[in-house]
Amino acid sequence: MPQHILLPEDEPAIADTLLYALRGESFEVTHVRLVSEALAAFRAKPPDLAILDVGLPDGNGFDVCRAIRKTSELPIVFLTARGEEIDRILGLELGADDYVTKPFSPREVCARVKAILRRSAGNGSAPAGPVAEGGLQLDEAAQRIRCGGEPLALTRYEYGLLATLLKRPQRIFSRAELMDLVWGDAPDTSERTVDAHIKLLRAKLRAGGLEADLIQTHRNMGYSLQTPR
Template sequence: MTRIVIVEDELDIASVVQDYLRHAGYETTHFADGQSALDHLIASPPELTLLDIMLPRLDGIEVLRRAREHTSHPVIMLTARIEEVDRLLGLELGADDYVCKPFSPRELVARVRAVLRRTAPPAERSQALQGMHGLMLDDVHWRASLEGTPLNLTRREFGLLQVLSRHPGRIFSRARLLELAYDDTMDVTERAIDSHVKNLRRKLGAVTPSHDWIRSVYGVGFAWEAPGQG
């Protein structure tokens, strides 16, 4: 599982970010001060770090400066500072992106995905992710197949499949699916979720007509139903 370190001294912000990243399928570790974070980054570099600038003990710029002597893993800076000098300094030291507070958690997850795709080694960028029961998801190219058959999904359908299939048996409300599956929800409504689920069922069912992969829970939402699970 992809590991992400969150370095943020505002605990309410850190908690929300952790929640969204975990629901997006990432493993997270949180540090509230720069020195503790730096020690961890040097000893065990993650796949990505979200690094606040204003931190106790050691500020984020210094953490990034020292960390870059030991690791080249991607770093996204989080800050309330909007001055251009801070932005340029962070990027010159090796930051891969820069997000200003306040920010949308969904947008932050989208930026994390984009940076991870952009910085992955070439072999990893082209490698599809093998799922259970013959389902394969390619997060880079937004493609999916079932038992070797391409599903030809829209990006909206792929986002739903990604969230549901990675949490088998978990029931998601329409509102929660809207938050987790789509980076930009301006043109998507909860009612549209039903339409996307219907299309997903049809495309999955065309490959495996004997199994209904997505279970409807009346009055609640939907859950991924792996063969033999229920």
């Protein structure tokens, strides 16, 4: 069966462009225009992924994201205006997996959607990879990181950031290095995004049962993953 995309979008030009591109890639798309319609559609037929615009007539995409995250780890992609960094950071803090800035390429949106869905489908399907002290396992084949044997619910950039640190424990990465390694395809992103993602990762690691703060901040230098003593 085709994978199902939920698309709340009130701008006809954007909606028509995305509908054409996504359906051309054999996705089933439910297009709605309001927050209330998006939540009703989500409950009626849970999708495989949602593409949320920040601005909607009766609210915004953040409202939809908050409501979905109460019950679901559904992959979410945000559409944001170019230069609106606060929107991108807020969306990521709410649990979005990725974001695309306007104006965007429909092919890029489709490529990102397919990449996220491949990662979601690969959850737990491959053997565990290298093990880092502290109870974390990196499975690069499935693009998953396990904490105490359980997969962490990570967004695309959270995974990339933690995987980078895990591959080189004790090594200090500057923010600029992390931007190049993890956010190379998002040139509009600032180094503040690294700090926001570190904060989110620390919270998820603590929720996964790790008492030690594995990700260390090195003032004026950057971040490293430190194995517990």
